[in-house]
Amino acid sequence: MVKRRHRGMERRIAAERMVTLFRLAESEALHRRAGRSRRYVELARRIGMRYNVRVPALFKRSFCKKCLAFLLPSVTARVRIGRGRVAVTCTSCGAVQRYPYKREQKDRRATRARAQ
Numbered sequence: 001m002v003k004r005r006h007r008g009m010e011r012r013i014a015a016e017r018m019v020t021l022f023r024l025a026e027s028e029a030l031h032r033r034a035g036r037s038r039r040y041v042e043l044a045r046r047i048g049m050r051y052n053v054r055v056p057a058l059f060k061r062s063f064c065k066k067c068l069a070f071l072l073p074s075v076t077a078r079v080r081i082g083r084g085r086v087a088v089t090c091t092s093c094g095a096v097q098r099y100p101y102k103r104e105q106k107d108r109r110a111t112r113a114r115a116q
Helices: 007-030 034-050 102-115
Strands: 077-082 085-090 096-100
Touching: 007 034
Parallel strands: none
Antiparallel strands: 077 085, 085 096
16 A cells, blocks of 8 residues: 655645754854855755745845855855845855845834834
8 A cells, every 4th residue: 555645744844854954054154164054055945845845934035045155144144234225245156135125114214203
């Protein structure tokens, strides 16, 4: 008798493994072991693609989309703020990722105005 695979359980396990691998990548990046950190990110992404699981939101912006290096400010990444966006530059490959933050500014101003 052939044992059937349970898709939901596979995906849950895959998500747990991805989180574990990203945490390992973070600790290796802190210890300045870029090769091992990059490998953990690569494995986590590969697991996600195999089991059709998204990268957890917590780690979505924490690795370089070009070279897969784990990005830690002042260790493996340079972070600059200006003109309504955050620019994160990977120190390994030089790729720049820009993220908007206008909405956050607007929300902060609104809460300050309500507090006064």
